[in-house]
């Protein structure tokens with residue numbers, strides 16, 4: 001069964017703007033894939049549909065076989081908890097420590113403090129920031145802030161990670177490091193879908209690329225084998 005499946009999905013914003021038109025694609029369980037396209041192509045809208053922050057106006061989306069059109073309002077928080085989301089601007093709280101920023105999703109889910117501490121430290125360890133837990137995110141570099149955002153996204157152990165321009169503000173070296181983090185999660189079975197217009201970075205990686213233009217899929221580059229993948 002596909003992890004995410006779009007079946008003839010269209011989406012119009014109130015006021016009539018058609019953001020997505022008749023999308024059909026799947027993300028397999030454990031796959032890592034990129035979504036690319038110009039600004040306004042519909043990348044963020046597509047990710048918001050998967051999180052059920054927006055609703056399809058036509059067609060259906062299945063996540064783990066569950067039809068999102070049929071989710072009741074009370075089931076939406078549970079659905080979102082299984083997805084880790086990473087944003088370009090981190091959306092960190094600058095009046096709290098790194099630890100508290102990563103702990104936030106667990107506090108909302110009502111974890112005991114022992115479990116919470118264990119999980120937060122495990123997430124910070126995975127992104128290499130265990131020694132910064134007491135600092136305020138404002139004291140960290142852009143790359144480190146993005147790592148805090150990733151730790152927060154994975155602290156609930158999601159089976160799917162969605163990232164919206166996660167390297168948008170970072171230089172090429174830091175962008176590569178952030179991509180290797182996503183690869184590490186993918187290596188242990190997490191499905192990853194990343195929206196990015198950094199074609200330079202995407203082109204060097206072997207993953208499937210889905211191209212969007214004006215809300216439509218205009219083409220796909222299949223996953224590359226090792227021989228096909230461009231060398232550094």
Ligand SMILES: Nc1ncnc2c1ncn2[C@@H]1O[C@H](COP(=O)(O)OP(=O)(O)OP(=O)(O)O)[C@@H](O)[C@H]1O
Pocket residue numbers: 013014017018019037038039040041042043044045046
């Ligand atoms: N809340 C909204 N209300 C109305 N129209 C919207 C809304 N959000 C996005 N749109 C429109 O839908 C289209 C797709 O936007 P979307 O943000 O999904 O594109 P994108 O590919 O993520 O672009 P970017 O890379 O600039 O973030 C755009 O034309 C945008 O103006």
